[in-house]
Amino acid sequence: MRTSYYAAESGRRGLRAIQQGMQSPLTLYIGNKNYSSWSLRPWLVLRKAELPFDEALIQLDVPGYKTALLAISKAGTVPVLKVKGEVIPDSLAISEWAAKAVPNLWPKNVDDRKRAKEITHLMHEGFDALRAQAPMNLRRRTASKMPQGCLDDAARMSDIWDECLSKHDGPFLFGDWCIADAFYTPAATRFVSYDLPRSAKSDTYISELMSDPDYMDWEADAMVEPWHLVETDKANL
Ligand SMILES: N[C@@H](CCC(=O)N[C@@H](CS)C(=O)NCC(=O)O)C(=O)O
Numbered sequence: 324m325r326t327s328y329y330a331a332e333s334g335r336r337g338l339r340a341i342q343q344g345m346q347s348p349l350t351l352y353i354g355n356k357n358y359s360s361w362s363l364r365p366w367l368v369l370r371k372a373e374l375p376f377d378e379a380l381i382q383l384d385v386p387g388y389k390t391a392l393l394a395i396s397k398a399g400t401v402p403v404l405k406v407k408g409e410v411i412p413d414s415l416a417i418s419e420w421a422a423k424a425v426p427n428l429w430p431k432n433v434d435d436r437k438r439a440k441e442i443t444h445l446m447h448e449g450f451d452a453l454r455a456q457a458p459m460n461l462r463r464r465t466a467s468k469m470p471q472g473c474l475d476d477a478a479r480m481s482d483i484w485d486e487c488l489s490k491h492d493g494p495f496l497f498g499d500w501c502i503a504d505a506f507y508t509p510a511a512t513r514f515v516s517y518d519l520p521r522s523a524k525s526d527t528y529i530s531e532l533m534s535d536p537d538y539m540d541w542e543a544d545a546m547v548e549p550w551h552l553v554e555t556d557k558a559n560l
Contacts, residue, residue: 350378350405352378352381354382355545356461356544357459357462362414365417365421372421381395383552429502435491440503452472453473453477457519463517463556465518465559493527494531507532511533
């Protein structure tokens, strides 16, 4: 996999240069690895699918970044997957694209698959308080008191994990790794960053996700990123 770093300030020309130099038919556009939870999800899915891809990192929240995002897709957000001429914005749409291309990214058992999709959609559309009040910030460690909305979301998430984990032998929500685990990995990092309460079962699950080799590759890049989003770093100080 090749990584291209795109300085938003350099405008569309820089982006075109990256596109022209790219080798793989798949390019995943992502945001800062320390902060972009939506980018991490399909990145993990493509890794687990063993689909070779290039990644292009768009630095978020710097002058010109929105122009850069809009030059990639009308959504104006990352992640975006480019497959030859096709442009697929949105973490879930990219994951579903991968699941069509490669088997076993959703559980085989019909009931498990239905539940895995339900809880993936829940993560994609919900848990607003947790997402807003405990933003993904892989470098962050704090024991600050967290707002009640965030604690309520964390308790609900830990219950969902426990329900899934109690029906399977683990280590993942439905036994083998699936897209639902990708969707909950950024949430798991928030439990660690903000020291959110969780059950013993959920704690073991979090440790499993945090020691996943693909996740650790992403995290290693995040740790050395030179960019800091000051407002995000101050959340719940
Ligand atoms: N529903 C979208 C959400 C994508 C999203 O909001 N991405 C953030 C980065 S994590 C973004 O691009 N923000 C751009 C902005 O704030 O202008 C998905 O699942 O991919």
